[in-house]
Amino acid sequence: MRILAAVLGLTLLSSGTHAAYDQHPKFDQFSQELEAEYGIKPATARHWLAQAERMDSVLEAISRPAERRLEWHEYRKIFITDSRIRQGKEFLQTYAKELAAAEQKYGVDRHVIAAVIGVETYYGQRQGSYRVLDSLATLAFDYPKRPLFWRELKAFFALAEKEQIDLAEVKGSYAGAMGYGQFIPTSFLSYAVDADQDGKRDLWNNPADAIESVANYFKRHGWRAGETVTLPVELSQPAPENMINDRLKPKWTAGELRAVGVKLSAQVPDNASATLIQLEADSGTEYWFGGHNFYVITRYNHSRLYAMAVYQLSEALR
Numbered sequence: 001m002r003i004l005a006a007v008l009g010l011t012l013l014s015s016g017t018h019a020a021y022d023q024h025p026k027f028d029q030f031s032q033e034l035e036a037e038y039g040i041k042p043a044t045a046r047h048w049l050a051q052a053e054r055m056d057s058v059l060e061a062i063s064r065p066a067e068r069r070l071e072w073h074e075y076r077k078i079f080i081t082d083s084r085i086r087q088g089k090e091f092l093q094t095y096a097k098e099l100a101a102a103e104q105k106y107g108v109d110r111h112v113i114a115a116v117i118g119v120e121t122y123y124g125q126r127q128g129s130y131r132v133l134d135s136l137a138t139l140a141f142d143y144p145k146r147p148l149f150w151r152e153l154k155a156f157f158a159l160a161e162k163e164q165i166d167l168a169e170v171k172g173s174y175a176g177a178m179g180y181g182q183f184i185p186t187s188f189l190s191y192a193v194d195a196d197q198d199g200k201r202d203l204w205n206n207p208a209d210a211i212e213s214v215a216n217y218f219k220r221h222g223w224r225a226g227e228t229v230t231l232p233v234e235l236s237q238p239a240p241e242n243m244i245n246d247r248l249k250p251k252w253t254a255g256e257l258r259a260v261g262v263k264l265s266a267q268v269p270d271n272a273s274a275t276l277i278q279l280e281a282d283s284g285t286e287y288w289f290g291g292h293n294f295y296v297i298t299r300y301n302h303s304r305l306y307a308m309a310v311y312q313l314s315e316a317l318r
């Protein structure tokens with residue numbers, strides 16, 4: 001019996017029961033920083049972190065090897081589907097007024113706003129079921145690449161205080177992204193807006209707030225109304241390797257692309273900033289011109305596949 005108990009005790013220690021995060025060796029550092037940066041008292045940090053649970057499923061989800069590097073034709077099939085297009089058109093109808101207001105106020109195409117929300121959460125239907133307090137505490141204290149999440153956990157406390165929300169109730173992704181547009185806490189603090197002016201920025205339940213917050217995010221990251229996002233192009237000769245899928249931030253111009261044989265329609269002026277995108281599609285290799293606005297979409301999620309999916313979904317919603 002004694003041996004069995006010892007074994008059971010060991011099992012409990014190693015798998016299920018972890019001390020709460022107010023007992024973590026780094027708790028004091030966290031609460032000191034939280035007070036210095038946001039004026040939140042250590043007692044508040046202790047109150048909530050005593051309730052935060054370590055989620056091994058979060059550590060597993062985030063450590064999965066970069067979700068396998070998908071080619072475009074695989075990635076595209078996840079996001080450009082008949083169902084996502086049909087529901088996107090419904091979303092555009094249901095929230096026509098809110099989307100028109102956002103487009104007018106921020107200069108961001110309503111189809112792009114809807115596509116972002118469609119890719120992120122299936123138009124708000126899949127916002128994530130993790131308790132953000134648990135997921136961010138787990139990542140902030142127990143994930144090797146912690147600094148990003150350490151910052152986000154502090155911002156989460158600041159957000160809760162500012163918006164008068166109950167930290168223990170907030171749901172989101174395993175990485176702490178929240179609401180229709182999956183804003184992480186620092187983005188929420190900086191870019192969320194109270195569109196319907198009811199005194200709250202509610203990105204979980206209020207589509208007007210969620211829609212304008214996405215538009216504001218794009219505007220603040222430099223979106224230029226009416227400018228070309230991306231265009232398929234032909235090459236008259238193989239393009240230089242160093243131009244293909246170069247950094248996300250454009251360092252070339254449309255004129256420089258033309259000079260190496262990229263056939264680009266006249267609607268893009270020579271001095272426009274440009275990237276040359278290569279994708280592996282079902283029908284073979286495709287090349288695309290990426291404009292400034294394509295880069296802006298990658299500020300939401302740092303991936304050219306993501307930006308292309310948002311763009312193509314937005315076009316399908318027209």
Ligand SMILES: [Ca+2]
Nearest residue numbers: 194196198200
């Ligand atoms: Ca509101």
